[in-house]
Amino acid sequence: MHSFSIHTPTRIFFGTDQLESFSQAVAKLGRHAFVVVGGGSCERLGYLGEVTSAFEHAGLRVSVFRGIEPNPEAATINRATAALRTLGADIVVPLGGGSTMDAAKAIAALAPSLMERDIWPFVRGESREGQLTSALPLAAIPTTAATASEVTPYAVISNRTVKGKSVLAHEFLKPAVALLNPAYTTQLPPTATRDGASDILSHVFENYLLGGGDSPLADRHAEGVMATVIHSLPHVLAKPDDLAHRGQLLWASTLALNEYPNAGRQPSQFVLHSMEHALSGWYPDLAHGRGLATLYPAYFRWLLARNRCRERFAQLGERLFGITGADAPERFIATFEEWLDANGLRQSLGNLGIDEGDYAPIAAYAVKVYGDGHQLDALGPLPAAEIVSIFKATAQQAHALRH
Numbered sequence: 447m448h449s450f451s452i453h454t455p456t457r458i459f460f461g462t463d464q465l466e467s468f469s470q471a472v473a474k475l476g477r478h479a480f481v482v483v484g485g486g487s488c489e490r491l492g493y494l495g496e497v498t499s500a501f502e503h504a505g506l507r508v509s510v511f512r513g514i515e516p517n518p519e520a521a522t523i524n525r526a527t528a529a530l531r532t533l534g535a536d537i538v539v540p541l542g543g544g545s546t547m548d549a550a551k552a553i554a555a556l557a558p559s560l561m562e563r564d565i566w567p568f569v570r571g572e573s574r575e576g577q578l579t580s581a582l583p584l585a586a587i588p589t590t591a592a593t594a595s596e597v598t599p600y601a602v603i604s605n606r607t608v609k610g611k612s613v614l615a616h617e618f619l620k621p622a623v624a625l626l627n628p629a630y631t632t633q634l635p636p637t638a639t640r641d642g643a644s645d646i647l648s649h650v651f652e653n654y655l656l657g658g659g660d661s662p663l664a665d666r667h668a669e670g671v672m673a674t675v676i677h678s679l680p681h682v683l684a685k686p687d688d689l690a691h692r693g694q695l696l697w698a699s700t701l702a703l704n705e706y707p708n709a710g711r712q713p714s715q716f717v718l719h720s721m722e723h724a725l726s727g728w729y730p731d732l733a734h735g736r737g738l739a740t741l742y743p744a745y746f747r748w749l750l751a752r753n754r755c756r757e758r759f760a761q762l763g764e765r766l767f768g769i770t771g772a773d774a775p776e777r778f779i780a781t782f783e784e785w786l787d788a789n790g791l792r793q794s795l796g797n798l799g800i801d802e803g804d805y806a807p808i809a810a811y812a813v814k815v816y817g818d819g820h821q822l823d824a825l826g827p828l829p830a831a832e833i834v835s836i837f838k839a840t841a842q843q844a845h846a847l848r849h
């Protein structure tokens with residue numbers, strides 16, 4: 447096994463009956479909660495009212511910031527931070543998907559640096575990367591099963607002016623507490639449900655493939671997450687209020703990126719994420735999970751064509767789908783592509799409206815911000831020109847979008 451150091455400080459309250467206990471834990475973090483929500487779903491569905499009442503009952507003052515967009519924008523984060531400072535709130539509580547949680551984390555980190563008005567210079571690849579020093583306490587309530595932002599040190603931020611999408615990464619961005627209520631995910635539209643499932647899979651695929659097999663326990667953990675997603679997604683698509691399977695997906699999303707699934711393997715770059723963040727930075731209407739799903743088959747085939755991680759694909763084929771034999775890696779990819787197809791997740795970049803003329807600048811952004819300026823590292827070089835070839839190869843997955 448490889449050495450590692452991990453820290454997972456978030457107290458998790460899981461269940462449909464945990465709001466009161468969660469609210470009491472939040473009340474220990476401060477006195478005035480700044481609740482951050484997205485474009486209206488949480489208010490419309492009654493979650494916002496439920497949370498604010500429970501907070502007030504626990505003795506908290508509550509202010510609400512509305513309007514975080516999917517692929518959250520730096521300018522919105524800046525505006526929200528100014529509002530928080532004016533109000534003097536001392537806890538930040540995102541109620542929403544990864545976009546809302548990430549925006550809230552960025553607000554919590556910018557707020558204490560009173561002279562600063564703009565979050566963008568502090569993200570990866572920009573002039574002041576890594577210079578923020580603290581954050582207000584965070585209490586997160588995810589309403590998608592997708593990102594695990596409720597436990598991660600990351601906040602992924604977009605900047606439409608420069609067509610960029612980059613990351614704040616600090617230990618102090620890990621929320622202190624999180625409420626995982628599967629009932630808050632039952633009204634998720636099918637598209638967001640599918641996209642979220644794709645994101646969960648990616649979080650365990652990345653290092654499973656590139657990190658080698660030195661921790662069989664890490665493999666079993668990751669395979670458990672993948673098998674759960676593969677099994678549960680069709681159930682919730684058929685029956686959206688299936689609380690048991692919604693719960694499995696929500697918990698799988700947390701366990702996919704809470705630092706445990708990759709512990710003991712050789713660390714590796716998150717290559718799929720580097721390519722996808724560049725794509726959805728350029729095209730902010732593209733959902734992160736959808737972009738990942740589009741890249742999976744082309745990226746997997748690109749790796750196999752270079753004889754990279756062949757044995758890892760073979761193991762996945764056997765463990766997830768019972769595939770054996772010399773061509774197990776190829777058959778795993780084909781079988782997984784069929785699963786993507788059956789679950790409305792198979793398409794090309796062209797299907798998503800991404801212009802081939804943009805492939806080269808998007809690839810250049812990926813290697814600039816997430817690589818060394820020339821290439822990513824996928825068990826060997828993945829240069830910008832090869833990223834373009836992966837983007838082009840998605841055309842072979844072309845499919846009439848059904849969803």
Ligand code: NZQ
Pocket residue numbers: 483484485486487488491514515516517518542543544545546548589590591592593594595598599600601602630631632633634635638641642645719734735
């Ligand atoms: O804005 P509202 O009205 O809330 O609607 C949202 C949004 O339109 C809707 N939604 C969320 N919960 C709902 C719901 N609709 C009905 N019922 C509910 N319960 O879903 C849409 C998508 O929401 P969004 O937050 O954008 O989705 P997701 O959770 O997939 O988050 C994606 C963002 O997280 C980043 C991605 O890059 C992207 O910006 N990531 C964050 C990570 C992290 N912090 O560690 C890691 C990930 O790899 C990822 O990069």
Ligand code: ZN
Pocket residue numbers: 593645648649719734
């Ligand atoms: Zn992701």
